[in-house]
Amino acid sequence: MQMRVRDGVLPIVVFTLAACVTNISAAAPIPIEVWRVGDDGLTVRLADALQNEVERNKQFVRATALDPQRIVIKINRNVAWASDGDRDSLQYDISVLKNDIVIADDIRGECLVDRLASCSKVVMRVVGERIATK
Numbered sequence: 001m002q003m004r005v006r007d008g009v010l011p012i013v014v015f016t017l018a019a020c021v022t023n024i025s026a027a028a029p030i031p032i033e034v035w036r037v038g039d040d041g042l043t044v045r046l047a048d049a050l051q052n053e054v055e056r057n058k059q060f061v062r063a064t065a066l067d068p069q070r071i072v073i074k075i076n077r078n079v080a081w082a083s084d085g086d087r088d089s090l091q092y093d094i095s096v097l098k099n100d101i102v103i104a105d106d107i108r109g110e111c112l113v114d115r116l117a118s119c120s121k122v123v124m125r126v127v128g129e130r131i132a133t134k
Contacts, residue, residue: 076105092108107127
């Protein structure tokens with residue numbers, strides 16, 4: 001299709017298309033900072049796995065303490081640990097804060113210690129859903 005300018009006016013379709021293209025943009029990544037209260041090895045490993053997921057997932061970006069839009073994911077206490085003989089698991093209790101206000105304090109779950117990367121993906125998906133509803 002060939003478009004012609006008539007009397008100095010471009011067809012409206014060109015302007016409409018240009019407006020659509022310039023308004024298309026990916027959502028800005030959510031700045032996330034991971035905090036932990038516990039200092040035991042499993043709690044530290046879970047915090048590290050969550051931070052790695054923040055850095056891997058394009059929905060999130062690592063935040064700094066000075067970022068006014070940051071969301072804090074806080075592991076509220078040392079993770080609980082259990083063993084069924086063959087495999088070790090941990091139980092976590094996580095809160096999500098925005099501007100020092102708790103927006104979710106009921107993210108709890110259990111995961112296998114040798115699957116912390118998979119566990120952190122699930123936690124971050126839940127965090128993303130909670131942020132979206134606030």
